[in-house]
Every structure is written in structure tokens, then in C-alpha cells.
Amino acid sequence: MQTFARVPWKVYLLIMVMVILGPLGNVLLGKGMKRIGVASGWNQAGLLHFLTQLSGSGVIWLGLLCLMAFFTAYMLVLSWADYSYVQPASAVAYAMVALLGHFLLGEVVTPVRWAGVLIICLGVLVVGHTPPRTTEFRG
Amino acid sequence: MKNEIILLLLIMVAGTGGELCVARTMQAVGPATDLRPAALIRLILRALRNGWMWLGFLLMTVGFFSLLEMLSLENVSFVVPVTALSYGFGALGGKVFLREQVTRKRWAGVLLVCLGVGLVLIGQR
Numbered sequence: 001m002q003t004f005a006r007v008p009w010k011v012y013l014l015i016m017v018m019v020i021l022g023p024l025g026n027v028l029l030g031k032g033m034k035r036i037g038v039a040s041g042w043n044q045a046g047l048l049h050f051l052t053q054l055s056g057s058g059v060i061w062l063g064l065l066c067l068m069a070f071f072t073a074y075m076l077v078l079s080w081a082d083y084s085y086v087q088p089a090s091a092v093a094y095a096m097v098a099l100l101g102h103f104l105l106g107e108v109v110t111p112v113r114w115a116g117v118l119i120i121c122l123g124v125l126v127v128g129h130t131p132p133r134t135t136e137f138r139g
Numbered sequence: 140m141k142n143e144i145i146l147l148l149l150i151m152v153a154g155t156g157g158e159l160c161v162a163r164t165m166q167a168v169g170p171a172t173d174l175r176p177a178a179l180i181r182l183i184l185r186a187l188r189n190g191w192m193w194l195g196f197l198l199m200t201v202g203f204f205s206l207l208e209m210l211s212l213e214n215v216s217f218v219v220p221v222t223a224l225s226y227g228f229g230a231l232g233g234k235v236f237l238r239e240q241v242t243r244k245r246w247a248g249v250l251l252v253c254l255g256v257g258l259v260l261i262g263q264r
Contacts, residue, residue, distance in 0.1 A: 123251030
């Protein structure tokens with residue numbers, strides 16, 4: 001079994017990349033789609049016009065790039081660490097969105113939401129104290 | 140109500156099942172040792188040659204469309220917090236399907252994350 005104690009920084013770094021790029025990609029795609037609007041029709045001309053607008057949108061491309069980078073980071077992390085380690089650790093994204101919303105956008109975060117953020121961080125801390133990799137390479 | 144239950148199960152089983160298949164692929168591909176772009180592309184291509192990866196994509200797509208369908212039937216405030224349960228399902232899948240050692244400590248952490256995600260999602264309504 002490969003012990004992972006030697007390179008944990010890669011796991012933490014890429015989980016942070018996932019936590020930032022996943023929600024960012026979704027937000028960019030959402031923003032791009034709102035700008036473009038719905039397809040004018042499901043006939044050939046309508047779809048062609050929609051696809052032309054889609055492929056010409058820089059925001060959509062940026063969103064796709066973020067999601068591709070997110071998925072690459074996800075694959076890499078899963079090549080080093082357990083799924084049952086990575087999945088709860090990536091829930092930090094929920095805390096990150098609440099924190100960014102509050103401090104950057106001035107959004108009101110309810111006490112229930114703050115309690116949730118604290119409990120997520122506590123949960124991630126507990127999972128983070130378990131060995132990241134407990135299985136062997138199956139190749 | 141029967142349709143809603145089936146959709147909720149699909150969201151959790153197919154969505155998380157898809158991620159478990161991707162994890163299974165990466166167990167087979169092995170740990171990435173070289174992070175240069177060419178090596179990363181080779182790693183991705185190796186993963187794409189694994190059947191589990193394609194099953195993963197298929198299941199994640201089913202999970203995504205089930206979520207969209209569920210959102211058209213029920214309120215977001217009901218649907219989204221339920222997805223917090225997928226963390227528990229993921230840990231169970233990791234233990235059974237991927238043979239990961241999910242210790243009591245990891246279970247405790249997963250349950251805290253489930254609870255926390257549920258509260259965050261309820262608290263934003």
C-alpha cells in the first residue's frame with residue numbers, strides 16, 4: 001500500500017482547487033446562460049443560432065475551462081486519496097460560498113447557516129485526521 | 140409521491156454511484172506521479188479507456204437529470220437539503236464498493252458534514 005503521509009500537501013492543494021473551481025465554473029456557466037437566454041426554437045435555425053451564441057461566449061468558455069480543471073483535479077485527488085476522504089473534505093465548498101458571500105458580497109448569512117458552516121468545518125477536520133488512503137492500487 | 144421517492148433515490152444512488160465509479164477508475168489507473176500537462180493528458184486518456192469511467196459519466200448524467208426533474212416537482216427547500224444525505228451514502232459506497240477502511244472517526248466526520256450541509260442549505264431559505 002502506498003502510504004500517503006509523504007505528500008499530503010498535494011491532496012489538500014487540489015481539494016482547495018476543486019472547492020474554488022467547481023462553484024466558480026457553475027456560476028460562470030449560469031451567468032453565461034442567463035446572458036444568452038433560452039433557444040429561440042428547437043428547429044435547425046434556432047438551434048444553430050443558439051449554438052453560435054454559446055460558442056461565442058467567453059464566459060461560457062471560462063466556465064467550461066473551470067469545470068474541466070475541477071474534474072482533472074478531482075481525478076488526480078482520487079488517484080491519491082479515498083473517495084470517502086475526498087467527498088466530505090470537498091464539502092468545504094459550502095462553507096467557502098457562505099464566507100465569500102458574507103465578506104465579499106455583503107450577503108446576510110443566517111445563524112442557522114453559520115452553525116452549518118461551523119459543523120462542516122468540524123466534520124472536515126475530523127475526516128482530515130483519518131489516513132487519506134486505505135486501499136491499494138488495483139491496476 | 141412514488142415518483143418523488145424514485146427520483147430521490149436516483150439523485151443519491153446514481154449521482155454518488157457515478158462518483159464512486161470515477162474513484163474506482165482512479166484506483167485502477169493508479170496514483171498520478173507526474174503533473175506535467177502531457178502526463179496529465181496521458182492519465183486522462185488512460186482513465187477514459189476504463190469502462191468504470193464511462194459508467195460513472197452515465198450515472199452522473201442520470202443523477203443530474205433526476206435532480207432537474209425533482210426540482211420541477213418539489214420545492215428547492217425540500218430537494219436540496221436531502222442531497223446532504225449523499226455524503227453518508229458516499230461513505231457507505233466507499234466502504235462496500237471501493238473496500239475503503241471507513242473508521243468510526245471518518246464516519247463521525249461524514250455525519251457532521253451531512254448535518255452541516257443540511258443546516259447550510261436550510262439556513263439559506
